[in-house]
Amino acid sequence: MHRRNHYLYIIKKILKDSYTKNVTLKITALATALGLWFMVTTSHKVEIVQKLPLNFITASDLVVNADTIRDVEARIVGPRIFLKEIMQKNYLLNIDLRDRKQGYVNYRLYPELLKLPLGVKVTGFYPSEVSTRLEKLSVKTLKVIPSFSGETPYGYKVKSINIEPKMVEVSGPESVLAKTEEIYTELIDLSQISEPMTRNIAIDSKYKEKFKTVSVENFSILIDVVPYLVTKTFPDVNVRVIGTKSFNLTKNKVTVTVEGPRALVDKLSVQDIRPNVDLSFNAPGSYDESVIVKLPDGIRLVSTTPKKIKVSIKGE
Numbered sequence: 001m002h003r004r005n006h007y008l009y010i011i012k013k014i015l016k017d018s019y020t021k022n023v024t025l026k027i028t029a030l031a032t033a034l035g036l037w038f039m040v041t042t043s044h045k046v047e048i049v050q051k052l053p054l055n056f057i058t059a060s061d062l063v064v065n066a067d068t069i070r071d072v073e074a075r076i077v078g079p080r081i082f083l084k085e086i087m088q089k090n091y092l093l094n095i096d097l098r099d100r101k102q103g104y105v106n107y108r109l110y111p112e113l114l115k116l117p118l119g120v121k122v123t124g125f126y127p128s129e130v131s132t133r134l135e136k137l138s139v140k141t142l143k144v145i146p147s148f149s150g151e152t153p154y155g156y157k158v159k160s161i162n163i164e165p166k167m168v169e170v171s172g173p174e175s176v177l178a179k180t181e182e183i184y185t186e187l188i189d190l191s192q193i194s195e196p197m198t199r200n201i202a203i204d205s206k207y208k209e210k211f212k213t214v215s216v217e218n219f220s221i222l223i224d225v226v227p228y229l230v231t232k233t234f235p236d237v238n239v240r241v242i243g244t245k246s247f248n249l250t251k252n253k254v255t256v257t258v259e260g261p262r263a264l265v266d267k268l269s270v271q272d273i274r275p276n277v278d279l280s281f282n283a284p285g286s287y288d289e290s291v292i293v294k295l296p297d298g299i300r301l302v303s304t305t306p307k308k309i310k311v312s313i314k315g316e
Contacts, residue, residue, distance in 0.1 A: 047077045047123070050086065052093045052114070054130065059098050061137050063212050066176045068132040070209050072109065078120030086120065095130060102134050137212065138174040141167050143182040144219060147204065150191035152225055155263030158190070159224040163201075165216055172211035183207060185219060198222045227261030231302055234258070234273050239291060239309065243280030246314035254291055254306060260299040272296050275304065277311060284313045 053071045056064045072093065076083060093114060095107055107130045111122035146163050168183060185201045201221050207214060236253045256273050258265065274294040279287075288308045293301050 044080060045077055046080050046083060047075060048083050048087065050074050050076055050091070052091055055092050055094045056132070057094060057096045057098055058100075058134060062097075062100075062102060062134045063137045063171075063173050064097070065133040065135055066173050066210050069127075069130060072130070073126045074114060075123045075126075076114075076116070076120060077123050078116070082117050082120050086116065097132075097134065100134055102136065104131070104133050106131050135173040135175060137171055138177045139169060139171045140177040140180070141169050142180060144168055144203075145182050145184050146201070146221055147184045147187050148190050149187045150189050152190045153194045155228055155261050155266075156194050156225050157228040159226045161221065161223055163219050163221045165219065168203075169215040170207075170211045171213045176210060183214075185221070188221070188223070190223075190225075193223060193225050196222070196224045196226075227263070229259055230262045230265050231257055231259045232265050232268060234268075234270050237270055237273050237275055240274065240276040241311070242276050242278045243282070244313055246284075247279060248312040248314070249277075250310040251306065252309075254304055254309070256293055256304055257302040258295060258299050259302050264296070264298050268296070268299065272299075277309065279311060279313060282311075282313055286310065286312045 050073070051071050052074050054069070056068070058064065074093075076086065078086075091114060093109075095113075097105060097107065109125040109128055109130065114122050116122070144163055144166055146161060152158060163185075170177070170183065184204050186204050188199075188201060199221060200218050202218050203214060233255060234257075235255045237256050239249065239252050239254055241247055241249070254275050256275060258268070258273070260268075272295070275291045276294070277289045277291060279289070282289075287310070289311050290308050291304050291306070293304055295301060
């Protein structure tokens with residue numbers, strides 16, 4: 001009897017303490033809750049339309065068909081302050097098909113699929129039903145192909161391209177993989193490349209919807225860009241004699257062919273081509289002297305015609 005009275009005393013004390021201790025804190029919490037409830041129930045409600053990505057959950061050996069829609073629009077009603085927050089979040093609509101078998105499936109969308117704050121509700125989806133076809137999940141190894149846009153800057157060309165890894169394993173609908181042999185990267189703008197470049201590149205974003213998994217999503221690519229070399233011929237270029245003023249030339253003009261990057265060669269003029277014969281150390285007499293051609297940096301001599309000319313040096 002004594003023990004029973006002791007237990008009753010302890011229970012009464014606990015109940016009394018629950019009402020008398022931390023009264024201020026409890027009143028504050030209650031006031032806050034009442035304030036939020038008042039705001040939710042009395043504030044002006046608005047409607048928004050939010051696009052929601054669909055996340056299909058299937059049995060491990062099945063996957064939705066590649067043509068299945070990937071998002072729906074949800075009409076959501078609630079206090080403006082909550083809807084603003086919802087618009088900033090990345091909500092996902094989970095479609096659980098784990099109990100469905102291979103074949104055509106219709107899945108009705110209902111408001112409870114989306115977990116929203118108190119006072120906010122979904123009034124409808126568009127479309128209100130998702131139709132798909134569950135296929136067998138297949139695995140295949142595909143070749144990776146780089147994708148390019150634009151052209152290299154004027155005067156440059158792509159010499160070689162190397163991408164690693166060159167192959168990638170993907171899983172996805174059996175019907176899609178049966179007619180797929182390669183996978184493409186996102187676009188690389190060649191117009192911004194004028195020298196060898198290495199960078200990381202991702203696969204095209206469309207494959208994230210087309211396939212269930214991709215073993216590698218980022219690749220290393222080396223693009224070797226070099227100047228585009230062209231040749232140009234300058235006929236009848238005057239030959240200059242160095243080292244003496246008493247001379248006779250059997251021919252005082254030559255034809256010069258040069259090679260270099262297109263951007264440099266296009267700017268060349270005959271004044272930039274300087275063929276000369278150096279007679280600084282020659283005694284009076286007749287000689288077959290080689291024509292030496294001086295060119296701007298970056299330009300290479302291809303040929304000089306004639307290579308030698310006959311020179312006569314007069315005695316003093």
